[in-house]
Amino acid sequence: MPNVRQPRSGSMQFWPRKRAKRSYARIRHSPHLKDKGLVAFAGYKVGMTHLQAIETKKTSHRKGEEISIPVTILECPPLKIHSIRLYKKNFAGMKMVKEVVQHSKDLGRKIPVSKKPKAHDLSALNSIDYDDVKVVVYTQPRLANTERKKPELFEISLGGSKEDKLAYAKEHFEKDILFETVFKEGEFTDLRVITIGKGFQGPVKRFGISLRQSKSEKAIRNPGSLGPWMGQGHIMYRVAHAGKMGYHMRTEYNKQIIKIIKDGKTIMPKGGFLRYGNTKAQLILVKGSIGGPKKRLVIMQKAERKTTGDLPTIQEINVSEKQGN
Secondary structure, eight states, X not given: OOOOOOOOOOOOSSOSOOOOSSSSOOOOOOOOOSSSEESEEEEEEEEEEEEEEEOOOTTOTTTTSEEEEEEEEEEOOOBEEEEEEEEEEETTXXXXXXXXXXXXXXXXXXXXXXXXXXXOOGGGGGGSOOSEEEEEEEOOGGGTTSSOOSOOEEEEEEESOHHHHHHHHHHTTTSOBOGGGTOOTTOXXXXXXXXXXXXXXXXXXXXXXXXXXXXXSSOSSSXXXXXXXXXXXXXXXXXXXXXXXXXXXXXXXXXXXXXXXXXXXGSOOTTOBTTTBOOOSOEEEEESOOSSOTTOEEEEEEOSSOOOOOOOEEEEEOOOOSSOO
């Protein structure tokens, strides 16, 4: 009887399997919202715990019963606006026509900052013809327990009409933007993360191909046939080969925000969170797991695939040590 062969089973949804250029994700697309304000926020991954809650979902067979829900904890210090960008639509797309920059000492570790900053004139933005407004924000890691000093810098879209966008950007230009002004409890969000890097791995772990029989020549964990395109050293890219695995940018859709905790000490375990320590800023509980290691930045964006869900009634949040005791 012939052997059942399975040449490959790795997903080709993401190809090429390229590693990210930086440790925090890019925002390539943002939803168009009518509400005024930021479309996204950012926080640092602290770890996981679970909570006991009463199921309130109408279609659940356990409605009214106490259930256990795994949650991921994110520490979200306030964001600050670095610059306001005005865009104008042309034949090639959106082109930036004006940018007003705020010179902050906190950004000195990230970008060159002038020692004699010029006073910014926000009134000059009113006389410019524009179609869209975006802001470049930066994080404040010194307000969180990440042991890092260099802030992250990225661009975020705004919701509302173009007049509302410009008014919001001017109003919050030199102020801290808090998480609760962007998201609410029970709201769904899309998470953009950089996954954990796993280094150089073989095709079995990287693509999930089956092991060859024990009497096969040369190797057991190789893909076997390399396909017909082998002339002059050419191998098709679809052949499962060894290479670097992990550290990819991925988007997880529709993660529910279970709770916003302003005082993190209320759920902090004895001795602090494992491999993170004591938290300083407000904490966010997101239902389920999130990719990436601890202390890595997670970008939360308003859900593009809008959905609704009942918020469970929380009875207790587990604060026991996660050291295995």
